[in-house]
Amino acid sequence: MKYYILLIGALLGCMSCGESRNQSNKLDAAAELMFDHPEQALSILKSLDVDEISSRSGKARFALLYTQALDKNQIELQSDSLIHLAVDYYNRKGSEQEKALAHYYYGCVYANLHDTDVAMKSLVAAEAFAVNTNDSYLQGLIHSRIGNLYSDEYLQEDALLRFERARACFHQAGAARNEAISLNNKAYIYYLTGDFAAAKESWQEAKKLYLTLGDRNAAYAIDGNLISIRLEEGNPVDSIKNSFRKICFDYYGEPHPPVAAGTWLAIYQKAGELDSARLCGQTILANRHEFTDHQIAGCYALLTRIESDCGRFEQALRYSRLYQHMADSLNQVTQQTALQEVEQKYNNRLLKASLESFRLKHQVQMAGMIFILIILALIVVLVGYAWTRRYKKVREERALLKQELDNLHQVYDDLSNRFLHVRQMLDCSNERESKVSKAIEERLSGLHQLVEKLPAIKPANFVREFKRYMAVDTNSQYALYDLQYIVNQKYFGIIDYLKARYPDLNKHDLDLCALMCFGFSHAGICYLYDYSTLGSFYNKRSRLRRKLHLSQEEKIEDFISRQIAELRKNEE
Structure with a gap:
């Protein structure tokens, strides 16, 4: 189940x-x-x-x-x-x-x-x-609908702006009919405000679009509006007649189609051709289903004036009563909406203020979002910049560390060779020479440990480790002072000779001369005596050269070698 x-x-x-x-x-x-x-x-x-x-x-x-x-x-x-x-x-x-x-x-x-x-x-x-x-068509619909609301509220400038935006959106979307409607709406507002030149320009553009779409009825309606503008401007009536007759032939194949009766009525009434105007009015009444109630009421008013001008007062009275009856009917509808229109006009200022407030709120929100995005972008840029600097610094430290490691290897090899040479020369049974041997051995052993540890320690810790290596204990440090005694003994009294002949030489100067006698390299001397850089060592050599009264071309090592050679010859 x-x-x-x-x-x-x-x-x-x-x-x-x-x-x-x-x-x-x-x-x-x-x-x-x-x-x-x-x-x-x-x-x-x-x-x-x-x-x-x-x-x-x-x-x-x-x-x-x-x-x-x-x-x-x-x-x-x-x-x-x-x-x-x-x-x-x-x-x-x-x-x-x-x-x-x-x-x-x-x-x-x-x-x-x-x-x-x-x-x-x-x-x-x-x-x-x-x-x-990216929906330009929808944006055009929205602008067009807002433009209609502005027009109903008699905000003609705002309505024109909206209809123009709608036209641009429809043009971008390729919606030719909607673009023509927007142009038509603009033209009506220009016409109502008396800007006939702008109205004609917009209607002409709309007409071209309607003809492209094959909508001849809409194009004919625009031609009728253009004729009305020419009547308002006071152009010659005969010229207007000829133009409108050609328009009717082009669209309907006859000069007086029923749909054109209203325009012909206005033209004949303007020209003073009352009989022709009367026939047009009767045509409108016979085809009243094709016209609006306001057009019918206007027709009655014109016929009343025409019959009165012709002396047909009884007929004029009949048209006048028909006009009053239709006007009362239209006024009743108008009265029903009059209060609403007044309220709308009264609230128009509040409505516009509310709209501006809404727009301002939206702009503030957008500005806030943009500000937040800018702050986030700046944070990202700063973090990226800091990371780049840190990465560059690490690379530089690694390069310096590698260079220092290579230098240490080279110095260590040189010092090892020198140490073996010195050790062979020293007499370990002599207490002072034994101290020198042990001091150099301590230096060499510490340097060896530093060379071994360097690849495994961080660059930032290298300086601290090197300073620890350079902190020689007191006994070893004094033991190195005995170098002068050892060198003096091994090299025929060279230190005593230098002290006697060059009294300006101090202890450090004599130490340098002693190490040069043993053949230590420049880098090795720097590590043994904690000179910060080779540049510092060269400065000490320059001062030593001046004290020895040597020329720039002559090397100190060559000078010392000559002096030792002369002392050996004298001793022999």
Whole structure:
């Protein structure tokens, strides 16, 4: 029985996994169709049952895609219950792209609900996330939507700035239609503010894009707007007629298509051709389904003026009543929203201040992050610099240690040879000569130990070890003083000769002369008498040469050798 239950559970699990994969595949298909075929994407999403989507990530993705599909199909969503799921989930676990999309459509929903404050804050949050992505198209959508909100609040300068940013983003993304729409929005604002030159420039750019896309209706609407500008500027009416007649032939193959009746009405009324203007007005009324209520009301007002100018007062009165009836209907709608518009205008300054505060907070956060990154970078650079210096110092110490080791080996070999030579010359039965032999042997033994230990000790400890080696005990140190006595005995009284002939010589000078008689090298003498450097030794030699009155070319060793030779000859 237990096995049957496990088998049934496994089958149900497999069925659940299969359903989950099927739902995920449908969401993927809807996402692929979203831009080119949004109606098909919406159809796929409507076929899904959101209650059957088990994971929170799947529900959030469905909410975002469904809201996006409604927006692409120009269906206004009047509730935030769906998109709120996406915002709540992606704020915690989503990528920058997903966060930006969720906040953008959240702002779109509240823009449809005429809650400008919430819509603006959500769109600004979407902009902050979108900056960290490479999605120029999404950035263009955000700028465009913010521009619409500014325009509704009569903040025309801010709206122009946003529409221009949207145009640049759409151009970078290669979205020509959206770029044309942004140019069209800019042109309307220029037109409303009386900047006709800028309006014409933007409309001309938008027209080129629409013609490239093959959208002749949108291009014709722009030509109508350009004609309206020419009427506002007071250009010759005949020239305007000819231009507009050519435009109508180009687009519709006839000079007076019904869709152009409104523009012709304005042209004829401006030219004073009242009969023609009347026919255009009647054409508008006969095709009123193609015009807005405001256009119909404007038509009634113009017909009232035309009939009154022609003396047809009864007909003028009828049009006047129709105009009043439609105006009352439009005013009723206007009155219903008047309080809301006043409140929006009143709160406009607070809204802008809130937006600037949000931007400032975001900039402060970004500045803080950049400052922290700079500090971390400086720390890394300083640590790297310190490590490099330490590494360089260690390399230098190792090089010096190797050089010192080579020198010690060489000195040790030289001293060993000299010691054997001196030992052969000394008489160990003589107490003074025996002390000299032991002192030199102690020096040699200590140097041997240092040479053996040097490869195993750290460079920083070498100086300490060397100083310990140089600290000769007192008895040995005085024993070395007997060198002069030994040399004087072995080399025919050379020390007495130097003392008598060169009274300026001191003890150290005579010690040097004694060691030179034994044939010790310069480096060996330095180690035996703790001279810090060879340079110090050469300075002592230079002073010794001056005291002996020798020229720069003559060596002290050669001078001593000559003196010993003369003393030997005299003794013989």
